[in-house]
Amino acid sequence: MNITIETSVEQSMIQVMEGFDESLFKKLSPPFPPVKLLRFDGSKKGDLVSLELNFLAFRQKWTSKITEDGLSEDEFYFIDEGVELPFFLKYWRHKHRVIQKEGKSIIRDEITFNGPNPILTALLYPALYGQFLYRKPIYKKIFKQA
Numbered sequence: 001m002n003i004t005i006e007t008s009v010e011q012s013m014i015q016v017m018e019g020f021d022e023s024l025f026k027k028l029s030p031p032f033p034p035v036k037l038l039r040f041d042g043s044k045k046g047d048l049v050s051l052e053l054n055f056l057a058f059r060q061k062w063t064s065k066i067t068e069d070g071l072s073e074d075e076f077y078f079i080d081e082g083v084e085l086p087f088f089l090k091y092w093r094h095k096h097r098v099i100q101k102e103g104k105s106i107i108r109d110e111i112t113f114n115g116p117n118p119i120l121t122a123l124l125y126p127a128l129y130g131q132f133l134y135r136k137p138i139y140k141k142i143f144k145q146a
Helices: 013-019 022-028 118-133 135-142
Strands: 002-009 035-040 048-054 059-071 075-084 091-101 104-114
Touching (some): 002 118, 002 135, 013 075, 013 091, 048 075, 104 118
Antiparallel strands (some): 002 104, 035 048, 048 059, 059 075, 075 091, 091 104
16 A cells, blocks of 8 residues: 655755754654654664554554665655564555755655555555644644745
8 A cells, every 4th residue: 555645845855854853753753642762763774763652552663774765966765664563564665755846845755555454454544644644734834944
């Protein structure tokens, strides 16, 4: 299953790239489930990001590894892939792209995921879509022109 969400922001690609840090990661976490950041190495190939999701009655660990990153004249990107996933996910790949456009940027989240079966995958789609839609106003607020 695939999800793609784009957000136009006012800052340049380099400014946005420099803002992709631990502080931004924490701000992008939705209110539910609460997320505890266990490890944040960064967004370069080989880095790990690990968190704990708190579903009140139980907790789930989620660890992703940055498997690729790149920078060109008009795009910065990195890809995180799940190495330890919550029970409801079998596969996770998230390509974060920041595309330069006329002095501004487009932040594009490209997510590919699967649950352990087709029914759970279909049920996850609206929840995950909502989680990433939640990021749009945060991106716009953080990456506005000063």
